[in-house]
Amino acid sequence: MATPRASTVEEPAGMQAQLLEAAEECFERFGIAKTTMEDVAKAGGVSRATVYRYFADREALVLASITRRARLNIPRAQAHIERCASFADKLVEGLIYNVDRGHKDPVVQLLVTGDQPGLAARILGGEGVSHQLTYELWEPILQAAQQNGEMRAELDLHEAARWLARITTMMVSQEEGMRLAPDELRRELRTFLVPAFLA
Secondary structure, three states: OOOOOOOOOOOHHHHHHHHHHHHHHHHHHHOOOOOOHHHHHHHHOOOHHHHHHHOOOHHHHHHHHHHHHHHHHHHHHHHHHHOOOOHHHHHHHHHHHHHHHHHHOHHHHHHHHOOOHHHHHHHHOOOOHHHHHHHHHHHHHHHHHHHOOOEOOOOOHHHHHHHHHHHHHHHHHOOHHHOOOHHHHHHHHHHHHHHHHEO
């Protein structure tokens, strides 16, 4: 009996994941600024035209990589945050968790500490992906806190997420020697961040 042959047609989502893994390998090996679309094609075992079919340029690859990695982390981050007893603890421990993840993520660190600050600003700044991903993470937690009367009712969830995104990006971007120890960061967040949210 003949064994069924595997399909030779790669599903778009599967090909995108393959190319992103190849791109991340290249980012770590060459740095983001020196990675070319040809490098990604070679690492992914495809033609350069295939890479361009899915991603317009290197910036699109970096954006997709950051987005994918962050969305994979969202369920873990939310589970970590939900284990905290109070809303104040959720804010503090959630921010510390996400900053720590950003410090440990090699692609994020290459982006924020690399030689292309304009690229980092375009991807992480303003109304970009950082704000959207922060909103996806925090929206159910902030909404529940508002409904429970723990968070100020007049705060707009999108504006709150935008501010949390700015704080997180600022902390993730700090050089190692400038970073606060976890206990010192907790004290600072409780002093300055928590009162801005609590009802």
